[in-house]
Each structure stands twice: as C-alpha cells, then as structure tokens.
Amino acid sequence: MKFNSNLLKKLVTVYGPSGNEGKIREVIEKEIKDYVDDIFVDDLGNLIARKKGNGKRVMVAAHMDQIGLMITHIDDKGFLRFTNVGGINPYTSLSQQVVFENGIIGVISSEPMEDMAKLKLENLFIDIGVKSKEEAEKLVNIGDICVYRSEYGENDNVVFSKCLDDRVGCFVAIEAIKQLKDSNNDLYFVFTVQEEVGLRGAKTSAYRIEPEIGIAIDVTGSGDTPKAKPFAVGLGKGTAIKVKDNSVLTHPKLRQFMVEVAKENNIPYQMEVLEFGGTDSGAIHLTKEGVPSGVISIPTRYIHSTVEMSSKEDIINSIKLLVKILERDIEI
C-alpha cells in the first residue's frame, strides 16, 4: 500500500476546531462522496456516510475537530485574549503562530512572568499585528476560534504535524472507505464533531444510527521517548488495539475479534492500555441499550502540540486492519 501523503497533508492543513468543523467537513465530504451510497450532515455537524449492506450495522467514528483557542477579549491596543477549546497547554502555545478561519494569522506571546512555572493561558495573548482595537475588530470577533499554524513534515518513517489528532483517524477511515471491496455489513462512517470537548458529536450520531458495533479510530500516546512514563505502545510497532482508556473498556469479544483479524492477515499490532484520555467509543458504547465497541489507535508522540508524530507503517497497518475487520462478518 502506498502512503497517500498528499491527502494526509491536506487533512491536517484544513481549519476545523471543535464547534466550527465546516471547512474540514467539506474536504472530507468531497473526498468520499463517490465511494458511499448515502451522505448527510446532522444538526451538530457530524458528517455521516453510509455504505449499505445487509449485515450488522457498524459505526466507524473518527473525529474531525481539532483543539483551538477561542477569543474572549480584544483590548484597546488590539491584542487578543483567549481561552482553550479542548486540551491547550500554555507552554506548548507560547511562541506559536495561529490562524483563524478567514486566514488571519497571529502569534502568541506572554505577559512578563517572574516565575514561568506559574504560566497560565490567562497570561498569554495573541498579537495579530494591528494598531488598535478598531482595526482588530475588522479582522476577528469575540467568540472566533483560531488553531495552531505549523508546517506538515515527513521522512521515510514518520509524519509530523499539528492535529494528527485526529485527522490521521479521518485519513484511516477515508482510505478504508476507498479500499473496501466486499462487505456484507451496513457501514456508517461518521466524521464526528466536538470530540475534544467531550465526545459530543459521537453521542448524538450514535443515537441516530443505533449501531450494533462501534469502532472509533483515534490517536493514542506512546511510551517510547526518553524517560517517558511506562506505556507499552511505541511508534513503528504496529496499529494499536485498545483495551481501555478513561472513557471505555472495549468489548472483550470485539477486541478478540480484532486481534484475530490482525493475526490472520499478518498485520503488526500492539495492545493499548491507556491510563488517561478518552475517545468517541466512550460515548458510542453507552448509547441507548449499549453498543459493543472497540478502538483502533494510531500511536502518536507529542499529542496536542504542533509536532504530533506518527509512524507511516502504523498508519498503513491501521487502514489494513480496519478494512479487514469491516470486510468480515463480525461475530461476537
């Protein structure tokens, strides 16, 4: 399988913070619409694409939204104050560039700090290079959300960029949609909204779909960097099959099924036991009468930074595993 760098690069470059996913949704919709039978957008903005089948109703979820910074105040000189949309860290944010939906670019700096250990988001501001409040207000409004701006990079082994969380999950789902051949299952691919602020899009879309099986595709951490907390997931060691995180204990039979499919197809995999974080399966598995759910994770370093890094091999193996799972009659 060739690694489609162009598509992944496009996905991580398009603007789409939680609550404002319109642009990224359009890009994904264009990419998949010829490969699915039915496609629509629900009230919260989830993109729901269906590949019809007579078998089990399976929901595959990857979230479109990325973390961002929402403007809460514009001061007299045109400096912007902000709050976090999702997990934004003040140290990671310092000296970054940001970009708004309309293309306006800004840089983040901080008030003078006597003690950097006390740095909080409220000490930071965005400078969009204007001379006054009036000038600023022509370009941005209170309530607008900007996102980190950074270059996509890659070498033979890895890709690195902002918002691999979870555009790489979207990438895996899109590539799987394109590669799927024979599937008996009734497949719903959902590109969800507002995962980063609390799995909200997955909740409402799962209610609508009433899946019999749920599979989320998302990034997970890695334990393979210097002095990292012990965590048996590393880059280049295969796709990760989740056992647990803070939002879900994956269904043991579905998990076992995923492992068997990986083994049968010689797809390298690793088991993921995550002590923190959560993903869309956390919302899906509690829908209505309950939905057996699992997660395919892409091991990723430096999550929620501008240099999130994943292995190309792991990404390819995640696509392979998802395709093979969806082509099988899922018996659990």
Add this chain to the structure above:
Amino acid sequence: MLLKRLTEASGVSGNEKEVRQIILEEIRGFVDHVSIDRLGNLIAYKEGKKASKKLMITAHMDEVGLMITHIEDSGLLKFIPVGGIDKRILVSKPVLVGKNKVFGVIGAKPIHLQKREEWKKALDLDQLYIDIGVDSKEEAEKLVNVGDYVAFYSKYMEFGDNLVKAKALDNRVGCSLLVELLKEVKDISFYGVFTVMEEVGLIGAGPAAYSVNPDISIILEGTLCYDVPKLDEHLIPTYINKGPAISLMDRTTLFDMDFRKKIVGIAEKNNIPYQYRKTTMGGNDSGKIHTTKEGSITATISVPCRNIHSPTSVMSKKDYENTYKLLKAILSEYEKGEL
C-alpha cells in the same frame, strides 16, 4: 411582584415544588398545555402559528442550599451542601429549615475564642451548625428531620441604581423571564420548560429535552458577575448593567456559532445592549439539551448576578428588562421563520 415571590420561595435542588406551584399559578390560562414529568420538570406548551422548527425555552427552578444530616444532643443541626456552595459565605447567615420553614441561624465559634491560626482558614462544614433555638435533640426533632432541606433566608430588596438584592437569583431570574414570556407572547408556538436539579448536575434537563425533542433551545440563566476594579479586563466574566450576557462556551457546551451570531445580530438590530459571557467556567442545562437524542442547537442568555450562589445575590433591573426585550425580539424573528 413575581421576581420577589419567586426568589423568596424555597426551592433547593430536588425540592422545587413551592417554586413550581407559583409558576403553575402564574401561567395557568396563558398556555395551551402543561405537564409535570416524573422528575418534576414543568413542561408548558404555547400553541400559535405553526413553525418549521420546534423551539424550547428553559430555566431551572432549583437553587443551591443545604441539607440536614444530623441532629446533635444539644439540638444543633449539622448539614451538607446541595449544589455549589462556597463554605466561606455560610457563617452567620439566617436560614429556613424543612417544610415548615423553621427559622435558624448558622453559627460558629466566636472570633474571640479562635486561635490566630484559625483566622487564616475558612471555617469547615464540621465547624458550623444550624441553631434553631432549641436546647435538646428531642425538641429539635419535633420541628425538623434529618434529610430536611435548608434554604437561605433573604428578602427581596431593591437598592441603589436599579439594583436588586435577593437569594436564588440563579435562576429565579430565568424563571421570571420565562413566565413573563409565556404570559405575554401571542400566536407563537414554543415550549417553556422549567427544569429541576440543575445545580446538582443538570439532572432534569436531559429527560425534559428527551420528551420535548426540540430543534432549537434557549437556556435562560442568572450567571456569574465579577466586575470589581483591579481585575484585568479580560478576566471579567460579565458586567452589571451592560445587558444580557450571551454565552460563547462553557464546560458543557460549545454554543452553536451561527445561532449565537443571529442572536447578536438581533440585539444590534434592535439597539439592545448585550455582552459576551467571557468565562468558560461553569455549565448549564444546555450541556444535556444539545446532546439529547440526535442533538440540537442551543444558546444561553443570562442576566449577570454578583455574589451568585449566596443569599445576597445582586442583579440589575435594566439587565432584566434588556434580556426580556432581546427574548421578545428573538421570538419575533422566530415567528418570521428567521431562526
């Protein structure tokens, strides 16, 4: 006066009956259908012109308060908080205990007897007690029971330049606005829903939204206001007298951007002052409402309240009036199918 009656009624989370009764009496005859669901939410429907979208306007009826956990041999009562109570505001406050509203005061060790070390710390709940003026457990038990609710005792009062002091402005101010809307608006179809147990985790709103299944919802609130001097401007959540506060985001909802912009547009068109609620702390019924069933669009509009969650909350009558104006303007756009 409605706001006076509503704020002086007791309605700690889980015990909203007295407030619900006032609202029921007020709106009777003005709405086409009323029901009370199993959790105690009051769901009213006003039938008017047919609209393509189902609109629900909500306000929670409950307030924060206390609950009796233990009666000591001395007749003093021990308690726990119900909802978000700042324990520093409790000492020396008058309260009403139980169904019969037995008067009591929250007492503690006098300052003379406290050691210097003790001055530095807020009194913990186990250092506080409610004194209902009896001197034995037996006498106390004739008046109150373990499990009784305790509400602050605080009279509605107007002071200064159009300001109001009362307890439970969060969220009787929302209830009052919604009651007035239900009584005054004609020929527009919408649901007015008064929810229970918001202060203990948005409990009533989910089931209420599940049964109404709205397309759009507006949540009315009394929200935090901290506009004292010496705070950096960007850290001030809302101001008194700057109009209704429109929420951007809180811990439970990222408010729909298009709907928010429409509301701002309506305020501007009608020359109604407004402000944004700048903090993202706290949450409200919208958190449950917008993720119920297949999801829906929500906005929150609030009247700023200083000293929120205390017996001496303060709001401005001008903000109240401007919030009401904004709501009426929104409803008239809704009537035209513009929401």
